[in-house]
Amino acid sequence: MLAYFRAGVTARVLGFLGLCLALGGLVGIWTIEQYQQVAEKLAFESAKRLGDFTGSIGTQIVRNGFSTLQAMSGFQRVQGMNPKDCSDVARFFLNSSLGYSNIGAVTPAGDLYCSALKAPHPVNHRDAVWFKRTMQTGAPAVGNFQINPVNGKQIITFSMPLKKPDGSIAQIIFASLETAYIESVIRLPSLPAGSTVTVIDQDGNLLVDHPAGSATPGENMTHWPIAARGASAATRFVMEGTGLDGSRRFYASTGIYARGALIPGIATQPTKSISIIIGVPAKRDIATLLTPLKASGAAIGLVFLLILTGTYIFLSRTMLRPIRQIHAAARQLRRGDFSVRLPATSRRDEIGMLSNSFNEMASALAERDSDLRQTSERLRRILDTEPGCVKILDRDLRFVDINRAGAELMCAPDIESVRGADVLDFVAEEDHERFRAHILSVIDGRRESITYQLVDCNGDRHWIESHAAAIRLADDAQHAYIAISRDKTEELKTAAQLVQAQKMESIGRLTGGVAHDFNNLLTVMLGNAEVLVERLADRPELRHLAGMIEQAAQRGSELTHRMLAFARRQVLRPTELDVNTLVTQLTDLIGRTLGEDVRVRLDTAPGLWHVSADPAQMESALLNLALNARDAMPDGGMLTIETSNVHLDADYAALNPAATPGDYVLVAVSDSGTGMTPAVMEKAFDPFFTTKPTGKGSGLGLSMVYGFVKQSQGHIKIYSEAGQGTTIRIYLPKSAEGTAVREIPEAVHETDVNGQETILVVEDEEAVRAYVCAQLRDLGYRVLEAPHAEAALAIFEGEDGASIDLLFTDVVLPGGLNGRQLAERAALLHPRLKVLYTTGYTENAVVHNGKLDAGVQLLTKPYRRADLARQIRQALFA
Known part of the structure; x- marks a missing residue:
């Protein structure tokens, strides 16, 4: 057997060499094929990833379009279908958004009545695809490629219907997005060389072709198989095909659908809006990479053959037996016998070195095995910690x-x-x-x-x-x-609460921002309507119309106050309040309001701490909670109002980021009604959110309560379960120890409102100033007027300055001085001057953190004539 082994070594080496060469050739062929497959696979994966990425960009484009329309639809100035008001809102959104060519609204007949851009001639959109789809489906839609009739730009239009209470379409608002903007967003700088970006609408019309080729924007591309499949496919796909320029590419097509998930709060059937097709070159030619390998491979093979032959001759003569010994020892070592060693040898050649190395390796493996066992135990301990x-x-x-x-x-x-x-x-x-x-x-x-x-x-x-x-x-x-x-359970809960708090703060800033101008308008409307009602006593039909205007203005005023309450921008007049006394006095009113089917139970804790809060707003908040509880108990039930002293610790604040640790007075309002689902609880404090039928509630009740509590530095929490009732807990911070409850001063009696003093009215809104001056003159006062602080100071410095008894000024004034600064300058000239401020918004010089500065007289807009008269009189005798 040994002789056979020795005799066959040469043949075996030669056979091994031939096999190595053959395998080398096969490996070379296989490598070329693998290079080609890898190149194609990389191109395929690149197209797929780019398709997914641009798909997310396209989805965001469509979401932004419908989000813009949905935000615009919430404006009363749009819902009122007044061309100027609607166009102002559309112009605001156009200036605040990127990529839009125009934003506006059309009537159900297609006539353009509202436009951010002024149209040079009447425009009708009844033939537009987006208009037809919206009118047919009554749902938001996306149009096709179109040339904007106002400015001639290439666009695709998003549309959304605004409906009347009976479900019919009152108007359609639209936003026209420029195809050039779509190209600028989707054209990625990281595209591989030779890549293309094509965007088509739902009927296959070309929107974007990058780089620009032979196709024309608006051209129907369904003659190109890739575009035809992209227009009809319901899902994303990647395929290999020929481009319009004749090049082979991998094309990834993504259809962007307009569906309910893109239009929060509106249910609609999925409708494809656009399709994005990304083409990545399918690179195949790698022959140039292999050319230098051919010559070097042949030379290496020849050298390898010579070395292997010489090595075989040397090894076969001098190393066979010791190698067999080493082989046998290695087999023992492989079986786990780390004690095996070769006999000591005096040879100093390679065999001797190999034998010694084997023994050293066996010793090292024995040590390594011991180390591995220790490492395994150490890793287990690390994992367990x-x-x-x-x-x-x-x-x-x-x-x-x-x-x-x-x-x-x-x-x-x-x-x-x-x-x-x-x-x-x-x-x-x-x-x-x-x-x-x-x-x-x-x-x-x-x-x-x-x-x-x-x-x-x-x-x-x-x-x-x-x-x-x-x-x-x-x-x-x-x-x-x-x-x-x-x-991540607790972390996700905390994050969700933080997001909710941030959302409520953002909505609050938005609603508070419109109050100033709106309250000026309401002041004029409410005051003049009140005058008309009195002066048209002999004309009942006109008096009735004036009364309707007055009622509408009053409702607008109430709505504005509720919005400001939610936004934490209302003026609070906090006093040191005994909540037990307030709740007890309010119980009879709540009982009469809720009716006989609802029983009211009061559970007040003795020794209740005082709080610093506005009594009127506190009463309003409790009444709102009671009315909500009544609506949740249509068949009657039990309403419970409880008070107690509580301490919120750091653990509670960690679970409720909106709360601050400390001492609070708790007011809990509980009902035995239908309760809330988790989805309803998440939106309960959102403004205008209501589960009541249309026309049965504004959705601002809980929002107002939320705003009042937050503005009072408190905390509010809902506990509810469907079918088990609801408890809303209000936490108001405890006042300083020993602070006495302050009495609210009595107002001036209605019959004591006329006077003969001189009043300087400073108001920048001309309509408001004209109304106020007319009313004060009717009350017998001598009235001077100024549109801004500089004009008022000129009057104070003139001959009429000394005769002025009262400065009645708006806080927010144009120019360099506000109302507070004007009053301070005037007081230097006339130290005994009385001052009454007026404002429609609280972020100003006399209200800080929503609370009126000490010693300041303020009349909040909008106000009635009687309120004006009483407040003027009270300010004169303060």
């Missing part, structure tokens, strides 16, 4: 290993009880398929993260965030799944 869950899964989705924190997260008694278990047994059923796909994707080599719901051994659910990668547990083993997971 990791606070997050570390788990390893195989392809069958079973646990290979897990650390102690993971076993504790799943409430398992020990690690061994988890090994071998199916991971899906600990995953919420609705997340099974998504989690399975995630694991298989990671095992295939991708690094991914996922958030899912874990169900522990007790049935409790936890939101888990996992960061995963593939791992080989052995060199010859298949990939397994390893992930580090953390329980």
Whole structure:
């Protein structure tokens, strides 16, 4: 056998050499093919990723279009269909948005009555695709390629109907987006050389062609197979095809749908709006990369053959026997016998060195084995000290290993009880398929993260965030799944509460911002309507119309006050308040208001702390809560009002970021009504949100309560369950110790409002100034007027200055001085001067943090004539 082995070494070496050369050739051929496949695969994956990315951009473009229309639809100035008011709002949105050619509205007949851009001639859109689709479906729609009839720009239009109470369309608002803007957003700087971007509308008409080719914007592209499939496909796809320029590319097509998810609060059937087609060159020619390898490969092969032949001759004569010994020892070593050693040798050649090296290697492996055992134990201890869950899964989705924190997260008694278990047994059923796909994707080599719901051994659910990668547990083993997971349940709850608080603050700033101008308008409307009602006593039909105007203005005033309350921009006149006394006095009124079917129970705590709050706003808040409770109990029930002293600690504040630790007076209003679902609870404080039928509520009741509590530095919380009733808890900060309750001064009697004093009226709004001056003159006062602070100071410095008894000034004035600064300058000239301020907005010089400065007299817009008369008289005698 040994002779055969020796005799066959040459043949074996030569055969091995031939085999190596043959394998080298096959490897070269295989490498070329692999290069080509890799190049194609990279192009395919690049097209797919770019398609997904541009799809998300397209989705954002469509979402922005409908979000703009939805925001615009909430303006009363649009809903009133007044061309000027609507055009002002449209112009605001056009100036505040990027890429839009025009924004406006049309009548159901298609006539353009509202436009951010002034049309040179009457325009009718009844033939526009977006108009027809909206009129046919009664839902938001997206049009086709179009030339803007106002400015001639290439556009695609988003439209949304505004409906009347009977469901018919009152008008259609639209936003025309320039195709050039779509191109500028979608044209990515990172596109591979030779790539193309094509955007078509839902009928296949060309919107964007980058780089510009032979096609013309607006041309129907369905003659191109790629565009034809992109226009008709319901899902994303990637395919190889020929472009308009004759080049082969991988094309990724993404259809952008207008659906309910893009238009929050509006349900609509999915409708394709645009399709985005990304083309990436399919590179195939790699021959130039292989040319320099051919000559060098032949030379290397020849040298390799010579070296191998010489090596074989040398080894076959001098090294066969010691190699067999080494081979036998190596087999023992492979079986785990780390004590095996070769006999000592005096040879100093390579064989001797190899033998010595083998013995050294055996010793090193013995030490390495000991180290590995210690390292394994050390790694286990490290994993067990990791606070997050570390788990390893195989392809069958079973646990290979897990650390102690993971076993504790799943409430398992020990690690061994988890090994071998199916991971899906600990995953919420609705997340099974998504989690399975995630694991298989990671095992295939991708690094991914996922958030899912874990169900522990007790049935409790936890939101888990996992960061995963593939791992080989052995060199010859298949990939397994390893992930580090953390329980994000409490963090997600806290984040959701923070987002809600930020959203409420943003909405508050928006609603508070319109109050100043709106209150000026309401002051003129309400005051003049009141005058008309009195002066048209002998003309009942006109007096009735004037009365309707007065009522509408009054309702507008109430709505503005509610909006300001929610926005935390109302003027508060806080006093040291005994909540028990206020609630007790209010109980009879609440009982009469709610009716006999609702019983009212009062549970007040003795020794209740005082709070600093506006009594009128506190009463209004409790009445709003009581009315909401009544509506939740259509068949009657029990309304309970409770008060108590409470302390909110740091743990409560950690779970409720809107709350600040400290001492509070709690006022809880509970009902036994229908309760709220979690979805309703999330939006309960949103302005204009209501579950009542149209016309049965403004949706500002709870919003006003929310604003009042927040402006009073308090906290509010809803506890509710469908069918089990609702409890709303108001926490108002405790006042300083020993502070006495202050009495509210009595107002001037209605009969004592006339006078003969001289009043200087400073008001920049001409209509408001004319109304106020007329009313004061009717009351017998001598009236001087000025449109701004500089003119007022000139009057004070003139011959009439000394005769002025009262300065009645708006706080917000044009020019360099506001009302507060004007009063201070005037007081230097006339120290005994009385001052009465007026304003329609609270962020000004006399109101800070929503509270009126001490010693300041303020008349809030809008106001009635009687309010004006009483406040003027009270200011003169203050």
